[in-house]
Amino acid sequence: MASKPSSSRQQKHLAVLIDADNAPAAIVEGLFEEIAKYGIASVKRIYGDWTKPNLGKWKQVLLDHSIQPMQQFAYTSGKNATDSALIIDAMDLLYTRRFDGFCLVSSDSDFTRLAARLREEGLTVYGFGEEKTPKPFVSACDKFIYTEILRAVAPEAPVEPVVNDGKAAAANEPAKPAGKPRPQKVPLDFIAQVLDDIADDDDDWVQLGVLGQNIGKLRPAFDPRLYGFKKLSDLIKGYPKRFELQARGSSASGGKDLYVRSLSTAK
Structure with missing residues (x-):
């Protein structure tokens, strides 16, 4: 069976x-x-x-x-x-x-x-x-x-050529579509504090997935896309002076496990 x-x-x-x-x-x-x-x-x-x-x-x-x-x-x-x-x-x-x-x-x-x-x-x-x-x-x-x-960016409507003065031409221009919001300021200190709280006393390194889970528990609305990054790993890579990212071994899916640490607390 x-x-x-x-x-x-x-x-x-x-x-x-x-x-x-x-x-x-x-x-x-x-x-x-x-x-x-x-x-x-x-x-x-x-x-x-x-x-x-x-x-x-x-x-x-x-x-x-x-x-x-x-x-x-x-x-x-x-x-x-x-x-x-x-x-x-x-x-x-x-x-x-x-x-x-x-x-x-x-x-x-x-x-x-x-x-x-x-x-x-x-x-x-x-x-x-x-x-x-x-x-x-x-x-x-x-x-x-x-x-x-x-939100998907709406396609712009085609513009028909207008032979007229500048004011009339401006009036015939289509409204610009509303794009994605401007990226917010990355809460670097918050991320570093979470890393410090969950890191072992003898090891500053924390698995990236564990970091993401703990951030989500504290801030349900946290999303790397709000700050202009597709994934949490991309955000971490974007601040090499604050964080270090390291790939180790291989995960169950065949890829490598990612670990991160805050450079401000690195030993």
């Missing part, structure tokens, strides 16, 4: 719940590419009042990404019934015990308690929201990804 594959080799099943009122449709491509890194999006639902014109951009991409729209009318002015519907569905899905984690896509702090409750059940919570997202919601997630780094 064939043995059942270990759970570590199985991909996680994730429920993706999107708050359409607090998430731009421009992130959809990058959103699901990012989610694919963590598991399979077994359920994809998006919540909003689809009778309103402000969700028009989301309507255009729902079929392409097989996202199920969940209609929620606003029963009372000034109250967000969409949040309540999303939370109720999340709890219903939680008790099916079919999922390993949830992806909550919103910049709304109202989902802070939901994220904490899901984690209390031992599930992994991935949050996706804009940089304006309140810190309590960010901290309530296991990992939080700012959606600015997921």
